Amino acid sequence: MTDMTLYIANKNYSSWSLRPWLAMKQAGLGFREVLIPLDLPDTQTKIKAFSGSGKVPFLEHGAVRIWESLAICEYAAEIGPRARLWPEDPVVRAHARAVATEMHGGFAELRRNMPMDIRSRWPERNRQSHCAADIERVVALWREARERFGKAGANGKGDFLYGGFTIADAMYAPVTTRFVTYGATLDPASMAYIEAVNSLPAMREWTEAARQEPWEITYPVFRQA
Numbered sequence: 336m337t338d339m340t341l342y343i344a345n346k347n348y349s350s351w352s353l354r355p356w357l358a359m360k361q362a363g364l365g366f367r368e369v370l371i372p373l374d375l376p377d378t379q380t381k382i383k384a385f386s387g388s389g390k391v392p393f394l395e396h397g398a399v400r401i402w403e404s405l406a407i408c409e410y411a412a413e414i415g416p417r418a419r420l421w422p423e424d425p426v427v428r429a430h431a432r433a434v435a436t437e438m439h440g441g442f443a444e445l446r447r448n449m450p451m452d453i454r455s456r457w458p459e460r461n462r463q464s465h466c467a468a469d470i471e472r473v474v475a476l477w478r479e480a481r482e483r484f485g486k487a488g489a490n491g492k493g494d495f496l497y498g499g500f501t502i503a504d505a506m507y508a509p510v511t512t513r514f515v516t517y518g519a520t521l522d523p524a525s526m527a528y529i530e531a532v533n534s535l536p537a538m539r540e541w542t543e544a545a546r547q548e549p550w551e552i553t554y555p556v557f558r559q560a
């Protein structure tokens with residue numbers, strides 16, 4: 336029995352929850368999950384009972400308490416070092432950290448215009464043109480990582496940004512699902528990367544659970560439509 340509990344929100348909608356959940360799964364860490372549905376009258380009361388920030392994801396591991404998705408991913412990398420969630424080479428690792436951090440702190444337009452709705456297909460809600468600069472930057476980062484490090488297998492063999500799966504891939508996993516949901520048209524290399532991420536057994540498990548969820552949320556960006 337594990338003494339790790341990851342608090343998350345709706346698998347269909349909570350992109351921040353998906354990131355550490357996926358990293359922890361990829362690292363082979365056993366954990367219990369507790370899901371707090373978003374957008375309900377008691378959501379904040381429930382989350383604030385354990386998380387001072389009023390947000391999930393949130394990890395409890397014995398006496399350890401960690402909030403913020405990227406900090407939880409970092410912890411997973413430290414307690415599961417064999418998974419190589421960060422590349423060993425400091426140069427490659429620094430690049431992967433920059434790529435992951437840019438996602439954590441940025442791409443607001445992409446997140447606002449193409450919110451995660453992993454089980455749905457909304458080509459008619461495609462707002463690619465409203466966040467074109469963000470998408471261009473995401474695709475450029477993917478291309479650079481793949482060309483410089485991924486293809487050479489800097490973090491082992493694989494079709495991910497640095498070859499084998501890293502936290503950088505976990506950070507962009509929700510973005511890959513958004514491109515699928517809204518039927519974005521991207522270059523072939525980006526499409527291949529999206530396919531690689533979404534073919535992971537853990538991604539399939541998360542998506543299947545999202546399909547079973549009863550909650551429906553309409554994002555502000557679509558409310559007037």
Ligand SMILES: N[C@@H](CCC(=O)N[C@@H](CS)C(=O)NCC(=O)O)C(=O)O
Nearest residue numbers: 344349350351378390391392403404
């Ligand atoms: N910077 C935080 C963002 C976390 C966040 O915004 N979580 C959302 C769910 S995706 C949340 O908990 N919202 C609480 C609410 O809407 O009541 C992280 O990286 O973990």
